[in-house]
Amino acid sequence: MDSVQEVRDKIDAHRQAIDALDADIIRILNERAELSLAIRALKPKAGMELYDPDREERIFERLGALSDGPLRAQDIRAIYGALLKVMKEIPA
């Protein structure tokens, strides 16, 4: 049986691992945002609409199927719903 202090130390170690993952996520999200902005700038030149709900739906479907847990398709959809909304609204 671990002491309360040992359990707290484990929690702290997990939190540090989460902080490192979060830094990776922020870096990748910014790379993704750069690509979204590039696409947004190109679309009018290709005669394409800025907003493409079919592409969004394909992203939800693909990533939901890609996730092998603990996150379920509905969790990915909740996170990516917020993420794609932000990507659409960031200033160029």
Place this chain on the structure above:
Amino acid sequence: MDSVQEVRDKIDAHRQAIDALDADIIRILNERAELSLAIRALKPKAGMELYDPDREERIFERLGALSDGPLRAQDIRAIYGALLKVMKEIPA
């Protein structure tokens, strides 16, 4: 001046790069979810509340400051608001 087809090819290439980043994001989000579940299981043994709004606020502050654009602190907060809500609600 690029032809419409050349512009569409560029868009497709950017979308493929986004798809690859999304697969990385899903992998990292699932690693993060595993750690969240481990912390959730440990907290009662440490006499800690399951929900820690101060920890959430520190995450928002830290990651907002970490982002060097195009995503702004408010964008990170919008994405992470959805992400942390999901992390709290996934079944153990």
